Amino acid sequence: MSGWLGESILTEWDVIIVGAGSAGCVLAGRLAEAGQGSILVIEAGPRDLSPWVHLPIGYGKTFYHRRINWMYRTTPQAELGGREIYQPRGKVVGGSSAINAMVYARGQAEDFDEWKRLGNPGWGWAEVLAAYKRMEDHALGASLWHGAGGPLHVENVAAEVHPLTPLFVRAAGEAGLRFNPDLNGATSEGAGFYQITTRGGRRESAARAFLHPARRRERVKLETGMQVTRILFDGRRAVGVEAQRGGETLRFGARREVVLSGGAFNSPQLLQLSGIGPAELLKQHGITPLLDQPAVGRNLQDHLCYDHVYRSKRPSLNDALLSWPARIGMAANYLLRRRGPLSLSVNQGGGFYRTKPELTRPDMQLYFSPLSYERAEPGVRALMKPDPFPGFSLSVSPCRPLSRGHVAIRSPDPLVAPEIAPNYLSEPEDLRILLEGARFLHRLAATPTLSAVIDAAIRPGPEAVNDAANVAAIRANAYSVFHPCGTCRMGPDASDAVVDATLRVHGIERLRVVDASIFPTIPSGNINAPAMMVGERASELMAAG
Template identity: 35%
Template sequence: MKAYDYIIVGAGAAGCVVANRLSADPKVSVCLIEAGGDSNSPWVTIPAGIFGLYGNKTYDYAFEGTPQTHLHNRKMMVNRGKTLGGSTAINSMVYIRGNQNDYDGWGKLGCRGWSYQDVLPVFKKLEANQSQQSAEYHGFDGELAVTKQQDPHPVCRTFIKAGATAGLPENSDFNGPSQFGLGVYNVKQNKGQRVSSYSAFVKPIQSRSNLTIMTHTDVLSLLLEGDLAKGVNVESNGQKEQIMAHKEVILSAGTIVSPRILLASGIGNKAELEALGIECRVDLPGVGENLQDHIDSMVTVRAKTPETIGVSLSSLVPHVILAPIKYALQRKGWLTTNYVEAGGFAKTKLAESAEPGSADADPDIQFHFTPLYRSHRGKKFEFGHGYSVFTCVLRPRSTGSIKLAKDGSHRTVLIDHNFFADERDQKVLIEGIKKAREILASPEFDGIRGKEMAPGKEVQTDEDILHYLRETASTVYHPVGTCKMGIDDMAVVDPESLKVKGLKNVRVIDASIMPTLISGNTSSPSMMIGEKGAQMILSDSSC
């Protein structure tokens, strides 16, 4: 029977950091378990390869959510990485940490050690900033390469200049003193290639003799004996087995799978577990609750000239056919794009009217600008040229849940974002669409502007926009919160140890422990959680 000191479930943003730190001690044995396979594919390493990753079940769980009551009962795909690197292997590589008040808000909720001044040194420790940004906010000696876009599209500059129309200044560092404004996003890349948590933290040290990496292995449940986890029940290639843990089991499987494993192990709401035929081992009603995500919608415009990224007769030779050559020789051209090259943070009138200094007065929407046309019909690909702005609600008040389906498998999850359950989220996104339109109406776009295809010029009133949002709004794929840390009755893990309440040696170390959603992209904060969680384990083991 296989046995290790530490078992880490999930080789994603946090899990790879934990594996690196724990295996640095040659005296301990570490097993890193990943449900997916390797990530040695051009689709992963080349930035523009994102196009072939979403929905590709080799690399993506491609979960389907439940019908959304407030979005005309639509179901939506929930993309989550299923490969070494997890979602950091399939995401847009944007490096954003969140707002300072996000972390201070965690501290006010009773999460000691998680304020902005607590987490900033952790972010800096992980970072290898290549953009010559301020040492007050950035690190330069970490494993995670953070850099400027390799070859940003010129239309991104048009978008940034257009921000002046909406009172938005240029911002060259969204992780500095202020998020407010527009700019080109820093990305997790190195020499024009994706940097995932796996390539940054595990690949360089995977030859360590005390580190075992298991791929294509699903963790079904914890193997519990009283309040101790003796190991995990897994399945690989149709064969089930048990893997034992001498010290701890660390769940880093993400906001969807970590609570699924806990629930399947009998840790959760007692009444709901018993209704599924699962013996309740720890009555912990918060497991799977508090799901939060950024709800998002777009304004997409056709371009009357072929200056943006797109496939047309005029772009075929110089940009499409020659793209592989430009990338191979210079790391230039369209294959360097992460699609959401520029963006930024703005305030709707709701934030502008909030009490100065409060979290509600911070930017409440985020933009992701794409210098290409995004289909108004929901197609993955459309011929021609254009540009789009995606707008999301940064701090949603609507919360959903992850539950087990009543199919007897204890593996199928019901993902209910419960988007727009809170009316304020509706109002923020309506105002966000207006703000995006205000930017795109700038004279800066006059030379290329064509027809607005979505929402379309006929969609003008708040009621019209809300209807459009109910028909089209989706997730930005930033789910958090389903095993939240805290001191209230719905908390799942202790903030000072990340141990699951009621268990002695099981921790959750991933985005699911966030009590509230941060204002921005979540992969980098998840790595920070991995670093802090690993240090908690190391501190305990040294006592």
């Protein structure tokens, strides 16, 4: 330990992990399981004690819960009518895996083979699939595509979904999509029922699956309500972190490594606050650059989502959630059997398809939700207070958007949220693909099965009859599906990448980044599973030295 730190260090650990999120929890649990020395995990948020974290439908409460959610917002987005787009991020043990909609989607094989082609050995589909299988305790059992007996339970809810959801799957078939009984199997293409991260009817966050078992074995120390404000260095070697809690400044030393697992917003923010980032940006805020690294905070990617909402002739989940007798029945079913709507995700059906037949793989994700909440306060997903009529939604989300943005500190004060500028639809191709998605939703709604169920189009409404009207609706209503990544991208060239294939920060010793910020390109689907996979792969890399 560097002499200048002296005795100001409170305690020393072999490894310090900053952030108890999806990847950080997996990494801590796996390192502890392998006996990789003493591990300190520091989380800015509280412990995951809220019942809304563990109740799957509690997603509606945690979506806008300031105590356990960073509740970030983007800069005004020029291509979305100048709107600021909401960006919820978990500020709680478990991170965003504790507040998300729980869809388990691993991405397409080609996503990871592309990572490997970009100069990242060890990150091709063969290695990534092996990591997924080690993690999984899959309800479908062990197979060529799935693991069994791992820490993370993945549930198959096909038999539990709302009666409207199989109608959506049938309609998707009428619109040309084949039924896919396993959207994480040999291919993701087709329509079916999403698998979710629950166990026994309770949310299976990364903390529940990986971190808490390690803590019970007393191999990991967890500090909560403590925000890391900067990384401590001896020259260009990371030797610890400085943090704040309750107005007190604390320092912790790392004998082996410091690992950032703060996610796509907070990991680049902490690097920049610590002097690693674009030199001009750092100087602007009075921070002396330790390493001029322009790639820190660049390459921000995210998935946009666009909905069509309908009034239904048949009962939807709205009816059950608004009826007190039905609520009581659901609560009893959940308490006694851990089953029913309270045990499920809002995203029950969906899949992946190609917007053009000549494409070699799907480029669009599809969602179905058997409820609607158009009358809720903007920004709030009031799942327990949906619209006072039966309704449902159909959604599309392009898998691999081309638009890129950035994350940048606004202040040297670590408590000031960073600037988040995704630049949605800045690439015209992204709008073209989203328009193709809107056309498909109209086609899907016109199928015999769904047209027989739809009473009226609520949003965008019957006036969306041409491309101009659909584009206007997209600009007015598209929103993030909350998959930010790429801001500390992995790659061999330090001029445009932040970490190498072992997740070590270029130009810095004993410092790694382990979270979704390292994705070179965004995976085709929900990113919680890939983020956990990064934690799994990182534990192997760190164990190897």
